[in-house]
Amino acid sequence: MRSNTSTARYNMQIQTPDWQRTIRFDAWDERIEKRFFIRVLAPRKEKGTAWLKSDKNLWMYLPKLERDIRIPASMMLSSWMGSDFTNDDLVKMDSVVADYNHRILSQDENSITIESTAKPDAPVVWGKIIHVVSNAGIPLSDDYYDEHGAHIRHLAFKEVQMMDGRRIPTLWVMQPLNDVGKKTLLKLEKATFDKSIPASVFTRANLRRAGKNR
Amino acid sequence: MIFSLAWRNIIRNWHRSFVTIAAVATGLGALIFLWGFNDGVHNAMMRNLQQVIVGSIQIHHTDYFKKSSLSRNMQVTPELQKTLANVQDSGKIKALSWRLDTFALAAGDDVSEGLVLLGMDAKAEAKTTRIAQKVDQGRFLQTGDGAVCVLGATAARNLGVGLGDNVIFLTQDRFGALAADKFKLIGIISSGEMGIDRGLAIVPLDVLQNMLEMQGRYTRVVLQIEPENLEAVTTSLRASLNHKDYEVLRWYDMYPMMKQWVDLENAFYYIFLGVVLLIVAAGIMNTVLMSMLERVREFGVMMALGCSRRILASMVIVESVILGALGVLLGLTVGLTLVAWFHSVGIDLSAQMDTVARFYVDPIVYTEIDSNHLWQTAGSVMAAAIVAAFVPIWRVAKLQPVEAIHHV
Numbered sequence: 001m002r003s004n005t006s007t008a009r010y011n012m013q014i015q016t017p018d019w020q021r022t023i024r025f026d027a028w029d030e031r032i033e034k035r036f037f038i039r040v041l042a043p044r045k046e047k048g049t050a051w052l053k054s055d056k057n058l059w060m061y062l063p064k065l066e067r068d069i070r071i072p073a074s075m076m077l078s079s080w081m082g083s084d085f086t087n088d089d090l091v092k093m094d095s096v097v098a099d100y101n102h103r104i105l106s107q108d109e110n111s112i113t114i115e116s117t118a119k120p121d122a123p124v125v126w127g128k129i130i131h132v133v134s135n136a137g138i139p140l141s142d143d144y145y146d147e148h149g150a151h152i153r154h155l156a157f158k159e160v161q162m163m164d165g166r167r168i169p170t171l172w173v174m175q176p177l178n179d180v181g182k183k184t185l186l187k188l189e190k191a192t193f194d195k196s197i198p199a200s201v202f203t204r205a206n207l208r209r210a211g212k213n214r
Numbered sequence: 215m216i217f218s219l220a221w222r223n224i225i226r227n228w229h230r231s232f233v234t235i236a237a238v239a240t241g242l243g244a245l246i247f248l249w250g251f252n253d254g255v256h257n258a259m260m261r262n263l264q265q266v267i268v269g270s271i272q273i274h275h276t277d278y279f280k281k282s283s284l285s286r287n288m289q290v291t292p293e294l295q296k297t298l299a300n301v302q303d304s305g306k307i308k309a310l311s312w313r314l315d316t317f318a319l320a321a322g323d324d325v326s327e328g329l330v331l332l333g334m335d336a337k338a339e340a341k342t343t344r345i346a347q348k349v350d351q352g353r354f355l356q357t358g359d360g361a362v363c364v365l366g367a368t369a370a371r372n373l374g375v376g377l378g379d380n381v382i383f384l385t386q387d388r389f390g391a392l393a394a395d396k397f398k399l400i401g402i403i404s405s406g407e408m409g410i411d412r413g414l415a416i417v418p419l420d421v422l423q424n425m426l427e428m429q430g431r432y433t434r435v436v437l438q439i440e441p442e443n444l445e446a447v448t449t450s451l452r453a454s455l456n457h458k459d460y461e462v463l464r465w466y467d468m469y470p471m472m473k474q475w476v477d478l479e480n481a482f483y484y485i486f487l488g489v490v491l492l493i494v495a496a497g498i499m500n501t502v503l504m505s506m507l508e509r510v511r512e513f514g515v516m517m518a519l520g521c522s523r524r525i526l527a528s529m530v531i532v533e534s535v536i537l538g539a540l541g542v543l544l545g546l547t548v549g550l551t552l553v554a555w556f557h558s559v560g561i562d563l564s565a566q567m568d569t570v571a572r573f574y575v576d577p578i579v580y581t582e583i584d585s586n587h588l589w590q591t592a593g594s595v596m597a598a599a600i601v602a603a604f605v606p607i608w609r610v611a612k613l614q615p616v617e618a619i620h621h622v
Contacts, residue, residue: 016285016390045391062392067321071319079386081392
């Protein structure tokens with residue numbers, strides 16, 4: 001999981017009691033600069049929709065209207081593409097280490113349980129996150145709690161496989177606990193790590209191009 | 215005999231009687247007018263809340279109000295249609311409108327903001343609410359409009375858009391897929407209500423239904439009902455609609471703040487008017503007591519002639535009741551005339567009010583009085599007038615004829 005850059009293709013399945021749908025997308029991720037780029041491949045209605053995170057801003061491109069839109073802070077907790085992941089999950093993916101205090105809750109022969117509590121002034125949305133990580137360093141699950149200590153959602157990491165020389169979980173299952181019958185399965189189809197990505201990928205010009213090329 | 219004695223005493227010294235009646239009447243008239251002002255402000259606030267956009271009663275899919283989601287939508291089922299038609303036939307529903315609303319991201323040229331995207335049917339809404347009158351630039355929706363929108367003034371300013379500009383709304387349709395469209399801005403609302411001015415975009419119902427894959431589906435139906443029918447209609451709707459499918463919410467179930475505010479203010483008013491009532495009672499007691507003291511000699515003569523203390527006391531009681539009743543009648547006339555007069559003319563307070571408050575409180579207050587407030591006040595003043603007579607009665611009962619005759 002820990003790499004400086006990654007390029008990956010995901011298949012995201014959203015399940016609800018009323019409907020179910022699948023979104024495929026490509027993602028370019030550059031950890032050091034904290035920027036990423038996402039382009040939706042399917043379904044057809046949303047094809048070419050693209051997301052860019054750069055300089056703490058989140059942009060979205062709508063191919064149908066040929067417009068890019070900046071997602072404001074007030075929309076960060078809104079669902080991303082109808083899934084159980086939020087816009088904030090995209091933007092803040094890396095800030096857990098810096099914005100939370102960590103301590104080991106328990107440890108056995110298989111795994112370590114780590115509790116991350118939000119620092120008092122940290123601009124984060126979760127009050128507490130409990131991570132379970134295997135002794136081999138592979139994440140098993142994350143549980144998210146709000147500032148009142150209520151358990152909001154459970155993220156399970158499954159199907160550990162070799163991918164581009166790394167053993168990583170390839171299926172992430174996000175389960176919101178206040179929404180019965182809803183869950184999102186994020187499947188990693190392929191990935192390459194630590195291959196340098198041209199800086200031009202992470203630009204608004206590329207957002208617009210992404211829509212036109214496809 | 216006692217009554218005619220008392221009555222003669224009253225008309226014999228009409229000057230003194232008139233002062234007592236005037237004291238009661240002035241006090242009551244003032245109290246009624248104060249209630250009239252208070253109730254006028256409160257009822258206007260509650261009417262404004264209901265009539266501008268919220269309605270008196272809303273029906274949603276169960277739990278929609280707490281956890282809104284497009285999956286909790288309503289279709290015009292025979293059950294719903296029959297229930298609504300029944301209440302409508304009874305004449306208790308003045309008007310109703312079906313709406314569809316969801317959260318959306320609105321984007322202008324450079325800025326974007328989250329807000330509520332509300333689909334309204336222009337024709338039904340005109341009969342149900344007064345939102346169209348709050349448009350102060352451009353116009354409200356009309357039947358047959360295409361992709362147009364009406365925005366709150368603050369939202370339009372934040373997005374940096376003006377009349378004729380395009381606004382993009384980005385949201386999810388019923389199946390969670392991305393739904394985005396361009397809408398031409400045709401009207402700007404400034405209502406003075408923050409929620410409306412900064413967080414609302416109104417678009418034609420049919421356009422929004424298509425955009426969200428919600429053809430034939432709605433998220434709420436808004437009913438406009440006279441306040442006196444509110445509880446009865448709520449009860450009958452709740453009885454005939456299945457709890458598992460529908461929730462029936464009164465305006466104050468959804469927005470309890472205002473009702474709580476009115477209740478709190480009324481509680482303060484009761485305390486305030488209680489103090490005023492004490493002052494009024496003291497005034498009445500003063501005039502009654504003075505008129506008794508003037509007559510101590512006269513009472514002494516009556517007792518010397520063989521009139522018992524009981525008859526004397528009863529006479530004074532009857533006098534007080536008659537004076538109190540006349541005072542209350544006059545007070546009611548004066549108070550209600552004042553309330554009626556200012557109900558039609560209004561009291562212009564626009565100079566004292568800032569624009570922010572104007573959504574709820576009209577700058578011109580039209581007085582009106584709730585009947586329970588009216589009867590409580592009239593009853594209290596009558597009681598005060600009678601209680602005020604107890605001190606003189608008690609003194610009369612203790613009088614010694616010889617001392618009384620010599621009383622100066």
